[in-house]
Amino acid sequence: MEETEKQAKSEESRGIAANTLDRRLSVAPMMDWTTRDYRFLARLITRHTLLYTEMVVAQAILHGDRDRFLSFNDEEHPLALQLGGSDPQQLAEAARIAGDYGYDEINLNVGCPSDRVQQGKIGAILMAEPDLVARCVDAMQAAVTVPVTVKTRIGIDDQDDYDFLYRFVGRMEAAGCTSLTIHARKAILSGLSPKENRDIPPLIYQRAYAIKQAFPHIEIILNGGVKTLEEVHQHMGEVDGVMIGREAYQNPYFLAEADRVVFGDDSPVASRREIAEQFLPYVERRYALGHAPKHSLRHILNLFQGQPGARRFRRHLSENMHKPETTPQVLMDALAQLP
Numbered sequence: 001m002e003e004t005e006k007q008a009k010s011e012e013s014r015g016i017a018a019n020t021l022d023r024r025l026s027v028a029p030m031m032d033w034t035t036r037d038y039r040f041l042a043r044l045i046t047r048h049t050l051l052y053t054e055m056v057v058a059q060a061i062l063h064g065d066r067d068r069f070l071s072f073n074d075e076e077h078p079l080a081l082q083l084g085g086s087d088p089q090q091l092a093e094a095a096r097i098a099g100d101y102g103y104d105e106i107n108l109n110v111g112c113p114s115d116r117v118q119q120g121k122i123g124a125i126l127m128a129e130p131d132l133v134a135r136c137v138d139a140m141q142a143a144v145t146v147p148v149t150v151k152t153r154i155g156i157d158d159q160d161d162y163d164f165l166y167r168f169v170g171r172m173e174a175a176g177c178t179s180l181t182i183h184a185r186k187a188i189l190s191g192l193s194p195k196e197n198r199d200i201p202p203l204i205y206q207r208a209y210a211i212k213q214a215f216p217h218i219e220i221i222l223n224g225g226v227k228t229l230e231e232v233h234q235h236m237g238e239v240d241g242v243m244i245g246r247e248a249y250q251n252p253y254f255l256a257e258a259d260r261v262v263f264g265d266d267s268p269v270a271s272r273r274e275i276a277e278q279f280l281p282y283v284e285r286r287y288a289l290g291h292a293p294k295h296s297l298r299h300i301l302n303l304f305q306g307q308p309g310a311r312r313f314r315r316h317l318s319e320n321m322h323k324p325e326t327t328p329q330v331l332m333d334a335l336a337q338l339p
Helices: 002-014 036-045 058-063 066-070 088-101 115-119 123-128 130-143 162-174 205-214 229-235 246-250 252-261 272-288 293-300 310-320 329-335
Strands: 025-027 050-057 079-084 105-110 148-153 179-183 219-223 241-244
Touching: 036 050, 036 252, 036 272, 036 293, 050 058, 050 105, 058 066, 058 079, 058 088, 066 088, 079 088, 088 105, 088 130, 105 123, 105 130, 123 130, 123 148, 130 148, 130 162, 162 179, 162 205, 179 205, 205 219, 229 241, 229 252, 246 252, 272 293, 272 329, 293 329, 310 329
Parallel strands: 025 050, 025 241, 050 079, 079 105, 105 148, 148 179, 179 219, 219 241
Antiparallel strands: none
8 A cells, every 4th residue: 555655646746647658759768878968968858758777787786776767857757767678576676676766767778789688688689579569568558657658760681671571560459558659660680780770661650540549549650860840740640740860969959959849849949059058967977976977967968959159169179178187167167169
């Protein structure tokens, strides 16, 4: 009873109903990029876009430093955790632990193609075993009250036709999965690096569109290659939402108009300089806790992309934030390089 009340209070304090999470626009989980520092920065730019953590392996949560892997800033909500694994019991326990931290969604990675991940039977290789993925989803759902979702590809290697994806999604539907993110490229599990797997296999958006038509009761989120809010709008006529990857990191201010364009929120948009100035107190708090400024500031390097003085801003930070004696003041010094 106490645990139930704790969970209810947690949901009430966030103001987010478990089954009404708005996924019209989200930022993809990206290793080394979507850290808590980046997510805090992103939340200064967009209030409503759903943010995802980096992938965290279930075993790391069960046997490692949980706070290191799961702690986040309250300002990051709405926030989803992506888990990697293939053991239903381990994933269920990791999801339960994560649920206690207050995440708004738990996502299962069935899309990462890296060799190291494959060796641990994690990621895209699991598309070949939909029954196992379904058992994982079922076990995770039984362990948490927040939504359990799946992020996948359209296929793997030579298993890349529509029927293969249809059968996979059908198995997810049978397991009770109500929201699926589809990276509209297949994964080539041998011969390509993860970076090459993000570029070389062709994007087939129509495959995701067809899945939405075939499974109207499942929320389908499209991922892959989207770089503008205009493209987001175009895809929204065919799917339920769009997940942005590299563009949201390499050009974070791209998200500044997202609240208005995607979510209909006409609140004033902060300028790039205002965002940087609002980020400074966060960097100072992290610095006071022993975190070197470079870990936070590397995420702000691209904030002024395309603007006058952007190169000087980036160069000043790049040349100075790694020095042992550097303090958060380096951000203000970098801002002084702008006109």
